[in-house]
Amino acid sequence: xxxxxxxxxxxxxxxxxxxxxxxxxxxxxxxxxxxxxxxxxxxxxxxxxxxxxxxxxxxxxxxxxxxxxxxxxxxxxxxxxxxxxxxxxxxxxxxxxxxxxxxxxxxxxxxxxxxxxxxxxxxxxxxxxxxxxxxxxxxxxxxxxxxxxxxxxxxxxxxxxxxxxxxxxxxxxxxxxxxxxxxxxx
Numbered sequence: 582x583x584x585x586x587x588x589x590x591x592x593x594x595x596x597x598x599x600x601x602x603x604x605x606x607x608x609x610x611x612x613x614x615x616x617x618x619x620x621x622x623x624x625x626x627x628x629x630x631x632x633x634x635x636x637x638x639x640x641x642x643x644x645x646x647x648x649x650x651x652x653x654x655x656x657x658x659x660x661x662x663x664x665x666x667x668x669x670x671x672x673x674x675x676x677x678x679x680x681x682x683x684x685x686x687x688x689x690x691x692x693x694x695x696x697x698x699x700x701x702x703x704x705x706x707x708x709x710x711x712x713x714x715x716x717x718x719x720x721x722x723x724x725x726x727x728x729x730x731x732x733x734x735x736x737x738x739x740x741x742x743x744x745x746x747x748x749x750x751x752x753x754x755x756x757x758x759x760x761x762x763x764x765x766x767x
Contacts, residue, residue, distance in 0.1 A: 607639040610767075617766055633766045640763070645709070648694035650685060650701065653712050657732060661685060662702040669700045706762060707731075707751060714759030722761040724752050 614634045618627030653659060661684060663669045669683035680689055685700045692699075701709075708731040711721035721729040728734060753761060 606641050606643060608642055610638050610640055612637040635764075635766050638767065644697035645706075646694060647685070647692055647696055647698050650698040650709065651694070653709050657712060659705075659708060659712075659731075661700075661705045663700050703762075704751070708734075710760040710762060714757075717760075719759040720754075720757040722754055722757045722759040724754065725750055 612635045614632055616630050617633040618630040619625040620628070620630045622628060654661075663684040664682075664686075668679045668681045669688075670677050671680050671683065671689060672678075683689065683700065685698050688700050707723045711723050711729065711731045714721045721731075723729070723731070725734045
């Protein structure tokens, strides 16, 4: 079975990543079958409950750090969604507030290079996955309209749209050996 290195986004703010010696930071997860969802609540995200089978995979022990995300930004000159937007939404004192400028560089509290990166979007995480795949000599997993080179992509959020749903513009090629985000089942 082809080994797929996986990454995870935690609440759209952090991602799992590994060092150049990636297997030293990777953990094997044995696949299996489980019941996902609920039969008790028709408003549940996954209704009705159904069987899901997940293949074996590897995942990093560590979240994507500020250090690693900065490497990606410095090398590619990538501009995150929140940097283009000009502010981020923070949950402070039990309410949502806009923080200006507010982005992964200035999150409103002290962060070191070893802290998990925050204030990045799902689309930023997808671009990071493809960049890391290329750095490691792997095949990028994500494409937009058949293009795997994220530097040639249009502004991702303009394609998929936060307001129009994610649609089907970003494709994940399960046959590629590069880095990708975990599925909801994983």
